[in-house]
Amino acid sequence: MYLNVHSQYSLRYGTLSVSKLIEEAACRGVTQMVLTDINNSTGVMEFIRACREAGIKPIGGLEFRKEKRLLYIGIAKNKEGMRELNELLSFHNLNKEVLPDEAPSMQHSYIIYPFGYANPLKANEYIGIRYEELHSLYNKNVEVLKQKLVVLQPVFVAGKIEYRLHEYLRAIDLNTLLTKVEKEDRCLANDCFQEPGFLEAKFSKFAFILDNSRALLDSCSMDEYAGSRVNLNRKTFTGSKKDDRELLEKLAIGGVEYRYGKSNKGALKKVKQELKVIFELDFCAYFLITWDIIRYASSRGYYHVGRGSGANSTVAYCLRITDVDPIELDLYFERFLNAQRTSPPDFDLDFSWDEREDVQDYIFKRYGAAHTALLGAMSTFKDRSVIREISKVMGLPKAEIDGYTDPSRSALNRDNATFKKITAIYAMLQNMPNQRSIHAGGVLISEEPITYYTALDLPPKGMPTVQWDMYEAEKIGFDKYDVLSQRGIGHIKEAVRLVEDNLGKKVDIHQVKKFMKDPELNNKLKIGDTIGCFYIESPAMRQLLTKLSCDNYLVLVAASSIIRPGVASSGMMPAYIRYHHDPSKVVYLHPVMEELLGETYGVMVYQEDVIKICIHFAGMDGTDADILRRGMSGKYRSKAEFDRLVEKFFSEARKLGRPEETIAEVWRQVSSFAGYSFSKAHSASFAVESYQSLFLKTYFPKEFMVAVLNNYGGFYTRWLYVHELQKAGAKVHLPCVNNSLTVVSIKGADAYLGFIGVLGLENKLMERIVEERFENGNYLSAEDLIKRTGIGLEQVVILIRVGALRFTGKSKKELLWEVHLLMGQKAQPANHTELFVMEKKNYSMPQLVDTDLEHAYHELELLGYCLSMSMFDMLKTNYRGEVSAKSLKPHTGRMVKMVGWYVCEKTVHTKNNKKMWFGTFLDAEGNFFDTTHFPNTTPAYPFRGHGCYLISGMVAEDFGSPSIEVKQFAKLPIHANPIME
Incomplete structure (x- = not known):
């Protein structure tokens, strides 16, 4: 009933x-x-x-x-x-x-x-x-x-308990108190x-x-829905499976000549072997649709990066889906496809952030709205902020709620009756679906109309989206196409354009093999001079590059995966670095490990390594090995199935006579590593893009850094990229209404900051200033700007304070007096032509002078950083430390004092669950150095945000990479804002 x-x-x-x-x-x-x-x-x-x-x-x-x-x-x-x-x-x-x-x-x-x-x-x-x-x-x-x-x-x-939970859910949904949830807002008991x-x-x-x-x-029956998983993806590309096979074979074999030349029999043989497996597993349509997406993007001039397990395939390389050569890298084909696999390999297709939407639009139009949708996602009640939501609907005061959400008060809250009630409700809400959202880039292309399986939402993204997530999609029978975006591709694309516009040079960014042999690029890798370069600019990655003395592509490929948390948490990152410098010290856990992992000194570096170990060390079949790997990476949700495979790992290894202690240690490394590793092809794809970025940074540093800024940076905050632009030899100017665009622009060695970086400036006004200047010439005065753009008083004050009207030759104070007298509190009408130009009266003004410190504070407020003055120049003290970043190595083991300009920090948890920090700073010469803040010192000497710090500590060196182990640490005071005095 x-x-x-x-x-x-x-x-x-x-x-x-x-x-x-x-x-x-x-x-x-x-x-x-x-x-x-x-x-x-x-x-x-x-x-x-x-x-x-x-x-x-x-x-x-x-x-x-x-x-x-x-x-x-x-x-x-x-x-x-x-x-x-x-x-x-x-x-x-x-x-x-x-x-x-x-x-x-x-x-x-x-x-x-x-x-x-x-x-x-x-x-x-x-x-x-x-x-x-x-x-x-x-x-x-x-x-x-x-x-x-x-x-x-x-x-x-x-029952009654769940009904009370229902009332809490309704109150949270309606953002009201429990007592104010109306009868019509809830179900009946x-x-x-x-x-x-x-x-x-x-x-x-x-x-x-x-x-x-x-x-x-x-009279109802759902029997038409399959009882077990069937492939629901679009089954053909051409409309015929026979034609699909013939087309894929033609494209792949034709691609062998493009990639390897006319007479490479080894490559041709490998492609034919792969095609045989692809045909047997009926994955032709998946490959051809992926190829079609790339073909469209290329026809539009879009640059892409192909990643994922599919990049292990020579067929994918020959179809130009990826630029990674699986033969050169000896990629593990079974990671990509094995005879037992039921789902296609993953292809992650990265496009520039501002081009991906057009690619998605093509997919929808090419394969039909009825058969295409974005993949959904499901967020759950799993964040501790839910405690705040529960407390709010209970009507608790803010101070009490703050106390319940403060981790430092957990001991005090433990015996609090109200807090016990809140945590009991939280425990029931945990992992319950909260709201539907959208997957990062998954697209589904179905054979049947997709509405047989789901209704569709229209999230802010603006494209039809299914109402379930990737896990449910896989269980139903849908395999996603990942169409993603990243800033790094935007950096490369725009840098190439800027080089042509500013220097008149055309750059072929796809000559990656040539880049890999360039000693200038490899030297930058070796010393970690990689700011702005995709995936290799973070402090941790720059340190790893220097520790490895990384000077070639293959080491960079390994580094791209070693940096992932899995290798670090398994304790194998230091081992890899040590063995890399002295392979004679490698100790293999078992002869099988030497045979399979000789290239990486017995250390699991890639996802393929997990599969190899499961198959050859533990005696599992390829399907179980791949499922186990996926389970560890969070892509397989059946805990019972996962636990069964873990037990199988141990039991099958014992059957092969592996020593119990060795099995336990191998499993420890596998389990701690696999969840956060990359496939080798994935790492290789990242390394290719890193080399492309590094080439542009090395030979066209000014244009490259402008491209980084215009694609909204990368790992670091905006000011550091401006600093790097200055280091590259550019003369960086503050925004100017007669020279700036909405984004950063460069002409010769002169770079003008764009209006986009100015806090509080309206987008429509930015565009209007530039459009009006292009149409009717430069602005002649503040009054001319006001009349031609219709700018309001608040907005023109922002432009004056940021220095955008300095072309007038007047001080900011003079300009502020002028616009207040001219405008009062009213905005002027825009773009009207005056019949008569009335000459305004000029009043005699006292001399109003701006100071450098005032300029600096204006920039801090409106840009978030100083351009006209270094943070070191704003310090009250002239002390700059005993040593510089360049001279740290000779001081290894000694206490030093340095003054550092804060760049960023990273929080990590020790094995005892205590917090420690790693910091990155610039010295007075503009060079980077790193700090380590152990748990016993950090509470007494905390980070206090942007600014300069006096740092006292011991210099430590790890494989040629120096850092300071901080003993004392304090933020230095700067000169007070003269405007506020």
Whole structure:
């Protein structure tokens, strides 16, 4: 009788997970029921699978609500009915239209209206009546409705405890106090599964209602949905599998000549071997669609990077999906494809952040809106900020809430009764779905219309998005295409353009093999001079490069994966560095490790290494090994399956006679490493892009750094890239209304900061200033700027204070007097032509002088950094330290004092769960140095944000990379703002 059951996917309303829902139903002898979550079908496919396992007949549906009001419940008769319901909701979501009060005509679905609905009913429409409403039927002629009444027993909760949780969810959703949640905002306390026979007893005098309900349920069937995973992706590219095979073979073999030349028999043989596996696994369409996406992007002049396990394939290299040569790098083909694999390999396609949307738009248009959607994601109640939300709806004062969310007060809160109640509620909310969002870049391309499996949302991204996440997509049978964006590609693309515009030189950025042999580039790698370069600019990566004395591509490929947390947490990063410098000291855990990991000194560096170890050391098959690797990387959610494979690792290794201690240590390294590692092809792709960035930084440093700034930087804050631009030889100017664009511009060696970096300046005004200047020439005065742009007083004051009107030759104070006298508090009309130009009166003003310190404070406020004055120049002290960054090595083991300009910090947790920090600073000469802050010193000497610090500590050296182990640490005072005095 349960035609209206809800799961947790009725977000911030339902309290039951799909598994708990089915467990509750089974306990009460329920044999069939309908999942009808509010305005979504997120859980329907999961519900169908789980019900079948429990021996319960599943039926899919949707509950349609407008604001707080139940409009109607849709129940699918079959797969076509599910599509009808999904398309009804999708249409209104995608067109941003409210749902109609009456459902449209449907052939394959039932519609149930709440009791009280008075309009004529269609053949497929019914009225749902709750047992509390039966009294309304007494002494009334029910013959007219006899065939149209069905039992309405909603299920939202499991009992009293869950009902209270439901009330908290409603209060959080409505952002109100628990006591202010209205009756219509929540379900009823009895909206749960009833004991067996309860509903039959309640409806006993109206048995026909029970009969109608059973007949409705009996007529529905979800059997058309496959019981096990099937491939639901688009099955062909050309429309014919035969033509797909022939086209893929033609493209791949043609690509061999492009990549390897005409007579490379080894490459041709490898491509044919790979094609055979691709054909057998029926992955032709997946490769061809990926190739088609790249083909379109290339036709538009877009640059891309192809990553992921698919980049292990020589076929992908020959199709130009990736620029990584699998033969040169001896990539492990089984990581990419093995005969047991059921899902295609991953291709991560990176585009510039400002070009990806056009690529996505092409995919939607090329493969059809009915068959294409972005992949969704599901955020959960897992952040400790939920404690604040719970406290708020309880009506607690802010001070008390702050106390409950302060980790330092955890001991005091432990025995607090209110806090215990809050944490109990938090424990129930933890990992419950909170809201639907969007995956970082997943795109689904289906064979059938995608609405057979989900309704579609329209998030702010503006493209149709499925209502479930990547884990559910995989279980249903969809494999995503990852179309991603990154700033690094934007840096490269714009730098190439700027080099041509500013220097008249064309750069072929794809000559990567030539770059790899360039001693200038390799020397920059070796010394860690990589600021602005993709993936190799962070302090940790620069330190690793110097420790490895990295001077070639292959070492950089390894470094790109070694830097990941997995290798560090396994303790193998120091071992790798040590063995890299002295391979004679390598100690292998087992001969198999030497055989498989000789290239990396017995250290697992890549994801392939995990698979190799599982297969050859532990005796697992390729499929189990890959599933185990994926489980460790968080891409496989079945804990039971994962635990089974862990046990299999140990049992199969024992069967091979591996020593118990060796098995345990190998597993420790595997388990701590695998979750955060890259595939070798992935690392190689990153290394290729790193070399491209490094080439531009080495030979065109000014243009490259402008490109970095215009693509919103990278690892560091904006001021550091401005500093690097100055170090590159550019004369960097403050924004100027007669020279600046919205972004940073460069002409010769002169670089002008753009208006975008000015805090508080309106976007429309930035564009108007530039457009008006291009159309009608430079501005002649502050008054001319005001008249031509219609700028308001507040905005012109910002421009004056940042120095953008310095072309007038007047001081900022003079200009401020002038615009206040001219404008008062009113904005002037824009772009009007004066019939007569009235000469304004000139008043005699006292001499108003700006100081350098005043300029510096204006820049700090409006840009976030000083351009006209270094932070060192703002210090009250002239002391700059005993040593410089360049002279640290000779002081190894000694105490030194330095003054450093703060760049960034990184927090880490020790094995004892104590916090320690790593800092990065510039010395007075503009060179980097690093600091280590141990737990025993950090609380006494904390970081206090941007500025300069006096640092006292011991110089330590690790493989040629010096740092300071801080003993004392204090932020130095700067000269006071003269404007405030």
